[in-house]
Amino acid sequence: MSQLDDLYRRVIMDHYKSPRNRGTMEDGSVTVNLNNPTCGDRISLQLQIVDDIVKDVKFSGEGCSISMSSASMMTEAIKGKQTKEALEMAEKFSSLMKGESVDFGDYEDIDALSGVNKFPARIKCATLAWNALRKGVEQGRGQHEGVEE
Amino acid sequence: MDPIALKAEFPILHQDINGHPLVYLDNAATTQKPRAVIEAIRKYYEWDNANVHRGVHTLGSRATDAYEGAREKVARFLNAASTREIIFTRGTTASLNLVATGYARNWLREGDEIVITPMEHHSNLIPWQQAAKAAGATLKYIPLQPDGTVTLADVEQTVTERTKIVAITYVSNVLGTINPIAEIAKIAHNKGAIIVVDGAQATPHLKVDVRALDVDFYAFSGHKMLAATGIGALYGKAQLLERMEPVEFGGEMIDFVDLYDANWKELPWKFEGGTPIIAGAVSLGAAIDFLEQVGLAQIDAHEKKLTRYALERLSAIDGITIYGPRGERAGLVTFNLGDVHPHDVATVLDTEGIAVRAGHHCCQPLMRWLNVSATARASFYLYNTEQDVDRLADALVKTKEFFGYEPVR
Numbered sequence: 021m022s023q024l025d026d027l028y029r030r031v032i033m034d035h036y037k038s039p040r041n042r043g044t045m046e047d048g049s050v051t052v053n054l055n056n057p058t059c060g061d062r063i064s065l066q067l068q069i070v071d072d073i074v075k076d077v078k079f080s081g082e083g084c085s086i087s088m089s090s091a092s093m094m095t096e097a098i099k100g101k102q103t104k105e106a107l108e109m110a111e112k113f114s115s116l117m118k119g120e121s122v123d124f125g126d127y128e129d130i131d132a133l134s135g136v137n138k139f140p141a142r143i144k145c146a147t148l149a150w151n152a153l154r155k156g157v158e159q160g161r162g163q164h165e166g167v168e169e
Numbered sequence: 170m171d172p173i174a175l176k177a178e179f180p181i182l183h184q185d186i187n188g189h190p191l192v193y194l195d196n197a198a199t200t201q202k203p204r205a206v207i208e209a210i211r212k213y214y215e216w217d218n219a220n221v222h223r224g225v226h227t228l229g230s231r232a233t234d235a236y237e238g239a240r241e242k243v244a245r246f247l248n249a250a251s252t253r254e255i256i257f258t259r260g261t262t263a264s265l266n267l268v269a270t271g272y273a274r275n276w277l278r279e280g281d282e283i284v285i286t287p288m289e290h291h292s293n294l295i296p297w298q299q300a301a302k303a304a305g306a307t308l309k310y311i312p313l314q315p316d317g318t319v320t321l322a323d324v325e326q327t328v329t330e331r332t333k334i335v336a337i338t339y340v341s342n343v344l345g346t347i348n349p350i351a352e353i354a355k356i357a358h359n360k361g362a363i364i365v366v367d368g369a370q371a372t373p374h375l376k377v378d379v380r381a382l383d384v385d386f387y388a389f390s391g392h393k394m395l396a397a398t399g400i401g402a403l404y405g406k407a408q409l410l411e412r413m414e415p416v417e418f419g420g421e422m423i424d425f426v427d428l429y430d431a432n433w434k435e436l437p438w439k440f441e442g443g444t445p446i447i448a449g450a451v452s453l454g455a456a457i458d459f460l461e462q463v464g465l466a467q468i469d470a471h472e473k474k475l476t477r478y479a480l481e482r483l484s485a486i487d488g489i490t491i492y493g494p495r496g497e498r499a500g501l502v503t504f505n506l507g508d509v510h511p512h513d514v515a516t517v518l519d520t521e522g523i524a525v526r527a528g529h530h531c532c533q534p535l536m537r538w539l540n541v542s543a544t545a546r547a548s549f550y551l552y553n554t555e556q557d558v559d560r561l562a563d564a565l566v567k568t569k570e571f572f573g574y575e576p577v578r
Contacts, residue, residue, distance in 0.1 A: 059512060060529040060543045082542050084512035139516060
């Protein structure tokens with residue numbers, strides 16, 4: 021089961037069983053609901069973006085250990101970051117899923133998900149939250165531009 | 170019947186997956202193909218291939234004979250009254266859509282009712298949602314009992330004089346429930362409705378007799394019964410097919426074509442526009458030969474015995490939830506392992522060489538009825554053995570241990 025150990029490292033199980041930033045907030049500026057129609061995983065992501073910075077983030081939903089731990093890690097990684105940095109992380113995460121080695125700087129937990137690329141059927145589980153993030157930032161920017169007009 | 174000898178006929182089953190001999194338990198999704206079926210496809214392309222119903226040349230006749238010969242086998246297999254009642258399609262989904270568009274949309278009126286159940290696969294649900302919307306008809310559900318069965322009393326209650334169509338699955342792909350089709354057909358007919366049966370999970374596993382069941386339409390797929398993907402059939406009573414309109418127009422299905430109008434060939438060809446799935450039909454014929462040689466009654470008995478064994482072994486695993494009826498049921502077991510997500514279960518099983526399905530099984534309303542987002546499912550066929558079930562049960566125990574530990578804060 022060594023391949024499995026790569027996939028389900030303790031850090032993944034830790035995020036799965038004790039997810040960070042799980043819940044909802046009342047003053048979120050952006051809400052994104054995404055699901056994976058082939059398997060039924062779903063996530064609701066809320067972002068509070070102020071001055072182009074992700075001030076706060078919450079997620080809820082249901083899915084397997086990979087999708088939920090990835091969501092937990094994602095929220096922890098982007099909280100307090102500029103939206104541009106958050107999107108860069110999303111790009112890095114895509115590279116990680118392609119099996120490339122990627123440096124997430126001070127947030128090492130995400131490296132635990134590198135094993136997912138050996139399980140092609142599970143990549144879409146890991147990327148669900150990051151896709152929600154991309155959509156959320158896009159929505160946030162759209163709203164912001166709307167206000168300026 | 171000797172499943173180990175039968176397994177020798179399936180080349181794909183003799184390989185290692187992730188370092189373990191493959192145990193294939195995803196037969197409700199699709200089945201593997203025996204040498205006889207693979208050979209039949211190869212022989213068709215290497216020897217007989219041509220387009221059907223038009224060539225004057227020898228290959229054209231051979232291809233037509235092969236294609237129409239397969240139709241005769243299907244008609245006999247289902248005990249249809251005639252080959253006119255067998256329409257080749259891409260599979261169950263295409264067959265059910267053909268009824269829902271070709272028949273239902275022409276004959277449904279505002280205020281009519283379509284009756285289905287919450288255990289339907291999306292392919293026997295969404296076509297009826299759409300047909301109901303198009304006609305202004307009402308979609309009604311026969312309620313499920315806690316064990317995932319329907320009662321005839323509820324069928325009597327739900328089907329009314331306004332009901333025009335009762336559409337129901339013979340065997341549930343999630344619960345393993347075997348519905349009493351003959352009795353439901355009687356109720357439907359007494360109220361003046363027709364009955365449409367999704368036979369995808371029944372046809373490969375038990376002897377189907379469309380005339381004994383007295384069903385009006387019956388849909389099934391070849392790939393779930395040893396044949397190639399992309400071939401299936403719709404059985405329909407001839408008098409109903411006569412009233413049904415084609416939904417695909419073009420070559421092969423016409424009789425006479427004028428500049429501004431055209432008319433159709435006779436049954437069953439008016440529903441088979443375009444070059445048909447000839448090699449697929451040939452593979453279906455070969456699959457039927459194979460199944461009849463083994464014997465449907467034997468396959469049915471083998472799977473039921475294996476399922477009883479699986480229920481016994483899996484029930485013994487602490488924390489497992491098994492869905493569906495405990496009495497008479499078809500050859501599949503759907504379950505959840507404590508709070509381990511079914512995708513995680515399926516991934517761990519895959520590393521042990523065991524293929525199962527995890528997800529909503531194209532039954533989202535049923536998942537909500539079960540109050541789960543997804544489940545895992547092991548489904549059996551004629552080549553599965555008690556050893557396969559043992560491997561599954563042992564791997565599930567390992568899975569539990571693997572996910573059992575507490576997180577570090």
